[in-house]
Amino acid sequence: MYSQKFLSSISIDCVIFGFHSNELKVLLLKMKESDGWMLPGGFVGLDQDLNKEASTVLEYRTGLADIFLRQFYVFGNVARAKTDHIDHLLAKGAIDPKAAKWFEQRFVSIGYYALVEYSKVKEPRLDYISEACTWMPMNELPPLLLDHGEILDKAHETLKKELYSQPIGLNLLPEEFTMTELQSLYETILQRTIDRRNFRRKMLSMKVLGDTGKRRTGLGHRSPILYTFDRAAYQTALEKGFQASAFF
Amino acid sequence: MYSQKFLSSISIDCVIFGFHSNELKVLLLKMKESDGWMLPGGFVGLDQDLNKEASTVLEYRTGLADIFLRQFYVFGNVARAKTDHIDHLLAKGAIDPKAAKWFEQRFVSIGYYALVEYSKVKEPRLDYISEACTWMPMNELPPLLLDHGEILDKAHETLKKELYSQPIGLNLLPEEFTMTELQSLYETILQRTIDRRNFRRKMLSMKVLGDTGKRRTGLGHRSPILYTFDRAAYQTALEKGFQASAFF
DNA sequence: ACAAAAGTGTTGCGTATACACCCATGT
DNA sequence: ACATGGGTGTATACGCAACACTTTTGT
Numbered sequence: 001m002y003s004q005k006f007l008s009s010i011s012i013d014c015v016i017f018g019f020h021s022n023e024l025k026v027l028l029l030k031m032k033e034s035d036g037w038m039l040p041g042g043f044v045g046l047d048q049d050l051n052k053e054a055s056t057v058l059e060y061r062t063g064l065a066d067i068f069l070r071q072f073y074v075f076g077n078v079a080r081a082k083t084d085h086i087d088h089l090l091a092k093g094a095i096d097p098k099a100a101k102w103f104e105q106r107f108v109s110i111g112y113y114a115l116v117e118y119s120k121v122k123e124p125r126l127d128y129i130s131e132a133c134t135w136m137p138m139n140e141l142p143p144l145l146l147d148h149g150e151i152l153d154k155a156h157e158t159l160k161k162e163l164y165s166q167p168i169g170l171n172l173l174p175e176e177f178t179m180t181e182l183q184s185l186y187e188t189i190l191q192r193t194i195d196r197r198n199f200r201r202k203m204l205s206m207k208v209l210g211d212t213g214k215r216r217t218g219l220g221h222r223s224p225i226l227y228t229f230d231r232a233a234y235q236t237a238l239e240k241g242f243q244a245s246a247f248f
Numbered sequence: 249m250y251s252q253k254f255l256s257s258i259s260i261d262c263v264i265f266g267f268h269s270n271e272l273k274v275l276l277l278k279m280k281e282s283d284g285w286m287l288p289g290g291f292v293g294l295d296q297d298l299n300k301e302a303s304t305v306l307e308y309r310t311g312l313a314d315i316f317l318r319q320f321y322v323f324g325n326v327a328r329a330k331t332d333h334i335d336h337l338l339a340k341g342a343i344d345p346k347a348a349k350w351f352e353q354r355f356v357s358i359g360y361y362a363l364v365e366y367s368k369v370k371e372p373r374l375d376y377i378s379e380a381c382t383w384m385p386m387n388e389l390p391p392l393l394l395d396h397g398e399i400l401d402k403a404h405e406t407l408k409k410e411l412y413s414q415p416i417g418l419n420l421l422p423e424e425f426t427m428t429e430l431q432s433l434y435e436t437i438l439q440r441t442i443d444r445r446n447f448r449r450k451m452l453s454m455k456v457l458g459d460t461g462k463r464r465t466g467l468g469h470r471s472p473i474l475y476t477f478d479r480a481a482y483q484t485a486l487e488k489g490f491q492a493s494a495f496f
Numbered sequence: 497a498c499a500a501a502a503g504t505g506t507t508g509c510g511t512a513t514a515c516a517c518c519c520a521t522g523t
Numbered sequence: 524a525c526a527t528g529g530g531t532g533t534a535t536a537c538g539c540a541a542c543a544c545t546t547t548t549g550t
Binding site for chain 1: 255256258292294295296297298299301319320322323324325326327338354356358
């Protein structure tokens with residue numbers, strides 16, 4: 001049973017962001033026998049490191065390993081554990097009654113957010129209490145169960161902040177992309193427009209982009225340059241961060 | 249017993265920062281029957297909110313309520329729970345053997361850091377396994393048990409980062425202070441020197457300082473102006489943050 | 497008078513912002 | 524040829540960084 005395999009009272013919730021057709025999307029689970037959606041999550045194996053377990057959840061859902069994944073907040077209010085929907089699931093037979101005790105307990109949930117390349121995720125995997133696992137656009141989110149709406153908001157807020165001190169995009173875009181696509185990603189996350197020319201200058205000054213020499217053709221206009229991320233430079237920028245000393 | 253009162257597997261560790269005689273200090277517990285020191289911490293009551301419980305720990309140790317207190321990271325590696333020192337404490341009789349099971353379990357610990365006004369903390373309170381609770385300077389830390397050294401480092405690192413996007417000082421300085429004292433706090437946290445004139449200009453431009461009209465006298469030189477924080481402005485700056493849009 | 501720290505202003509430089517024109521491509 | 528988006532440059536403003544002299548106070 002659960003209690004012999006997992007640490008009790010602790011859960012992990014993952015906000016998995018993807019970017020597709022100019023929209024920021026999140027991977028959500030549609031629960032069986034319920035109108036509500038949830039964030040994919042899991043529990044912590046008795047002999048597993050916490051962060052490792054979070055990437056296991058991620059890998060299970062997306063099939064992707066070595067992905068940008070980061071803790072952003074711990075949700076530990078008593079009130080978050082209104083288990084109405086668990087009762088509902090039990091009543092409907094979606095959860096094994098023997099596991100009821102486990103699911104009815106109060107959980108302190110550690111929130112992680114991940115950035116993944118939309119196109120690399122093939123068929124998000126289901127578990128036995130979910131009837132669907134799909135990308136949902138951030139703009140038109142379905143109703144979320146428990147406090148998952150709040151968790152999602154906080155993740156988005158964190159992502160916005162991180163954008164200012166770190167490069168972002170390596171994990172969200174395909175291998176090769178145009179400057180406009182990169183800008184579109186930034187605009188989507190920040191929810192505002194950015195001047196094209198200034199954006200380009202700023203990005204190039206970061207020295208994390210490599211020009212592939214190639215161009216994307218077939219559009220009804222001038223062919224844009226295809227860029228890649230310079231992995232080494234990107235990694236350095238991630239670790240060191242920007243503008244940490246742009247003060248005093 | 250513990251397991252009837254607290255969520256299992258979860259602990260809270262608090263890094264409580266204070267500032268005194270130009271040194272950044274941390275409140276640490278000296279353990280009975282051991283050479284090691286620990287961060288003050290606690291567990292989460294079954295019917296208590298997580299953040300609330302963290303401020304309970306803080307209040308218990310310092311006697312202060314309504315203090316700057318923030319989550320900064322969750323420490324959840326399996327390896328962090330080397331319980332050698334627990335065995336030691338048990339052997340020495342410092343822990344009730346009936347509680348052994350509780351203390352021997354693996355904990356995932358939620359790290360909080362707090363900023364408190366050194367002079368407001370009278371006698372840090374002890375518990376039954378600590379023989380001392382005192383302010384220790386960050387520069388000359390004693391040996392810490394478990395992964396508490398790592399936790400402390402991460403807290404300090406976080407504090408440094410936050411300094412760039414938020415005002416800091418309201419919780420660390422006395423009600424009235426000179427510009428030099430404020431600068432000294434910043435220099436101590438950042439571990440570097442700052443130009444006096446630039447610092448003053450920057451601080452005043454933040455509009456969070458109020459001139460009390462008073463001056464500190466009795467020093468062998470020109471009497472410096474005493475400032476206070478404008479609480480309302482400070483609070484706004486905390487919530488909104490600085491330079492969030494100093495990019496694009 | 498002297499020592500020690502506080503108060504004050506200016507200049508340069510780099511970076512963010514605002515803004516407009518020409519270029520390449522597919523239809 | 525034309526429409527559509529891509530590529531490029533310049534001028535301005537603001538903020539950070541560097542830097543030196545005068546003022547106040549206690550001894």
